[in-house]
Amino acid sequence: MSVSESIIVEDTDSKGRYLYRADGHEAEMTFSKIGTSQIIIDHTDVPDAFRGQGVGLALVTRAVEDARANGIKIRPLCPFAAAQFRRHPEWADVLAR
Known part of the structure; x- marks a missing residue:
């Protein structure tokens, strides 16, 4: 199973997170x-x-x-997410202005 297929979304009324777990480690984007x-x-x-495996990019892509x-x-306030939006102009349709 790929990273993107393994991402779990936890969602509440006001907050949430995208979560990836493997080999006893956990990556998240809140x-x-x-x-x-x-x-x-x-x-x-x-x-x-998980560094260098595209996990962070997979989390943002899923969002x-x-x-x-x-x-x-x-609205990508996180520096990593903001950098990914700059690298992916094809995401402009979902970028809050």
Whole structure:
């Protein structure tokens, strides 16, 4: 199973996170909701065990896919997520302006 297929989404009324677990390690990207139309990605944490494997990118990509599917926008306040949005101009349709 690929990293993207293994990502779990935990979602509450006001917050949530995208989570990837493997080999006793856990990577996460947390978000806060602004109403029903926008999320703020506020933190990404990828342990050294996953570095260089595309786990962080997979977390952000999954959020982008979910945003498209649900008609919401993303405000990437987390420096890692913001850098990924700069590298992927094709994600502009879900970027909150």
